[in-house]
Amino acid sequence: MISSLHRPTKAKITLDAVSQNIKAVMEHIPSNPKVWAVVKANAYGHGAIAVSHHIESQVDGFCVSNVDEAIELRQAGIKKSILVLGVVLPEEIYLAKDYHLSLTIASMDWYVLAKELGTSLKGLVCHIKVDSGMGRIGVRSQSEAEQLITSLESDGAIVEGIFTHFATADEADESQFNQQLSFFKTLIAGLEKCPPLVHASNSATSIWHAETVFNAVRLGVVIYGLNPSGYTLAMPYALTPALSLESALVHVKEVPAGVAIGYGGTYHSEQAEIIGTLPIGYADGWTRDMQDFKVLVDGQFCQIVGRVSMDQVTIRLPKRYPLGTRVTLIGENGQESLSATDVADKRGTINYEVLCLLSDRVPREYD
Numbered sequence: 001m002i003s004s005l006h007r008p009t010k011a012k013i014t015l016d017a018v019s020q021n022i023k024a025v026m027e028h029i030p031s032n033p034k035v036w037a038v039v040k041a042n043a044y045g046h047g048a049i050a051v052s053h054h055i056e057s058q059v060d061g062f063c064v065s066n067v068d069e070a071i072e073l074r075q076a077g078i079k080k081s082i083l084v085l086g087v088v089l090p091e092e093i094y095l096a097k098d099y100h101l102s103l104t105i106a107s108m109d110w111y112v113l114a115k116e117l118g119t120s121l122k123g124l125v126c127h128i129k130v131d132s133g134m135g136r137i138g139v140r141s142q143s144e145a146e147q148l149i150t151s152l153e154s155d156g157a158i159v160e161g162i163f164t165h166f167a168t169a170d171e172a173d174e175s176q177f178n179q180q181l182s183f184f185k186t187l188i189a190g191l192e193k194c195p196p197l198v199h200a201s202n203s204a205t206s207i208w209h210a211e212t213v214f215n216a217v218r219l220g221v222v223i224y225g226l227n228p229s230g231y232t233l234a235m236p237y238a239l240t241p242a243l244s245l246e247s248a249l250v251h252v253k254e255v256p257a258g259v260a261i262g263y264g265g266t267y268h269s270e271q272a273e274i275i276g277t278l279p280i281g282y283a284d285g286w287t288r289d290m291q292d293f294k295v296l297v298d299g300q301f302c303q304i305v306g307r308v309s310m311d312q313v314t315i316r317l318p319k320r321y322p323l324g325t326r327v328t329l330i331g332e333n334g335q336e337s338l339s340a341t342d343v344a345d346k347r348g349t350i351n352y353e354v355l356c357l358l359s360d361r362v363p364r365e366y367d
């Protein structure tokens, strides 16, 4: 989808907020681990290239979810290490070598397939993934980890790291977290030769289990200034959200009582009302379930009335405002603010998804 520059809808990103958030998290970790910024999914909607350039000197490397995201960064001139967190099938290994990427290796089956395909693993930099209880990818026993490391090394691959991922680090109940941690620790301790980089900490772990960090952390949502638990666990220190979403009034009208607004006529004005229209809709990631939610105009909350369409949203205004009046959908406006977490709560989802769903049609503007 083309980025639509000639309308007042945009995501504004403060890159310095990302730097400040990384600093804040690292200051609260008692050890001194390596820092990898997780910039998958276009840096959670913030723009992977812009974010990565801005923080490259501050971090030790980057994590992405697939090879294409990694290549995007290399082509943009990013030089630091890039770890691909998802499984890359053996036929794509040549890309990892061409672009100097580190790959996640998650099973002996993968290794066997690579051998069957006759793929050379020489010089491939890899991290072994351990499934300590997340249940997605990774080896589930120490013997498989051991066998994988030995096999990869015998083929000339460089096993640089070993890692796992927690499923519940953002929850108040720590039982699964503790089980996963002890499984991973035991597995590591029993390895004949442990790879140099050991990492297990996502944002939530780095915040609420900072004492468990191994020698590297993978920081995702927290660097964008959001609480990984939503409103479940309180942040022990302040973060600054890096993204705000803004639009503007492009149409304002007064309607008498009883007038239908939007597809399906799901809303009828209750009395004489001022209705404003914004050029944003579900094709921008402002999903249909935002009906009845609110936006900010002139420091006041205004309700979204009627259906959210593909390209437009209608709101009820307290008075007539001029065309072009700024409207905030995420961020601050006057004394009030709306966060991605507020939006997520209304949708019954998590703030991550709200940001990732902002589509390419919304231009990203940086300061």
Ligand SMILES: *Cc1c(COP(=O)(O)O)cnc(C)c1O
Pocket: 038, 040, 085, 165, 201, 202, 203, 204, 218, 219, 220, 221, 222, 228
């Ligand atoms: C996405 C991801 C992260 C980052 O998660 P946050 O909760 O955003 O910090 C870290 N590790 C892995 C394996 C991931 O997939």
